[in-house]
Amino acid sequence: MLGDEFALLVASVADYAIFMLDPAGIVVTWNEGAERIKGYRSDEIIGRHFSIFYPTDDARNRKPDWELEVAKREGRYEEEGWRIRKDGTRFWANVIITALRDDKGHLRGFGKVTRDLTERHRAEERRNAERDAEATRLRQHADRMVELERTKTEFLNLASHELRSPLTVLRGYNSMLEDGSIPAEQIPAVARILETKLAQMDLLIEQMLETARLEHDSFDLVRDSFELGDVAQEQLDVFRALARDHRFVMGPDAGPLVVEGDRARIATILANFMDNAVKYSPRGGEVTVTTGRQGDDAFVSVRDQGMGIVPEHLPLLFTRFGRLPTEENVTIPGTGLGLFLCRELAIRHGGNIEVRSKPGVGTQFTLTLPLKNR
Ligand SMILES: Nc1ncnc2c1ncn2[C@@H]1O[C@H](COP(=O)(O)OP(=O)(O)OP(=O)(O)O)[C@@H](O)[C@H]1O
């Protein structure tokens, strides 16, 4: 008989829970799929109200009854939502409830077909999470581009301003040289001034390039072994020749201080220290360079007798474009890139920079780097 075969078919479907409820919601049939998906054997579940399949909150809010009501009125109710297995675990179900009526239209009960879509639901959630992560990545990228754009503008403004002032000096001397208004015996002195201005421009260009490299993470450090004391001495010699109003003093010999890294960039750090020591002690004085070891580190300190830094300004020192809002800085040139780059370079060498300062007394910057042979 077709009816029996059909009943057999339904009973043995394993991928769908197919069962019937009476008009009050009591389970009256059960198939293999229902047992597989929900975990109840038919003798355990037949005769129970179907609200047992719902999470406690749904059951308490009479959601199951409401669904039957909708099915009764509309003929059909469908949804996706969490259901509970016999062992208490949740699964994501697609549920269709159909009202079953006889020829006269009397309600005989409900047919219920449930599919376990937990895997699909999980995959969807994973896809959503991936989409969210991708959106976040894109947003961060966009933010970074905006930040880079801003930096670029800052760069251009500063660069044009800071390059123009030494250029003005160069142009002035050049026209004086042209019309012969500089006496021959003063030419060496003028050449020295021009040299200083050129060095300033060189330094600024180098700083801008370094900052750009940092921004783009295209920063390659050379790894050589070298004597830190030699680098300190070289830079001191350069500045001694340039800054005639300051007395450069080298501290006592500290013995070998071999470190590993990018010699030229370590030299840049010390040059920045000395440049600052000179710039920010406009009344001259001593600039003392001390080398030594401190535990497993080598260090170089540069101490000046200049204007000093008030404690509130210390946090600004190492920020990009971090010029201090002081009266003196209105006339002292600078971009505020120097110490920012110094610290970035020091950190990339496994070292650091410390500062001690007393307003009106002086400032000391110290670079520490790991010793090669600890
Ligand atoms: N030795 C120092 N004494 C007093 N103030 C200092 C000293 N060194 C730095 N500063 C302050 O810290 C700020 C940041 O120094 P940094 O070297 O980063 O920039 P800058 O000297 O202004 O410009 P740049 O070095 O790029 O030409 C300076 O503007 C200055 O106000």
Ligand SMILES: [Mg+2]
């Ligand atoms: Mg500086």
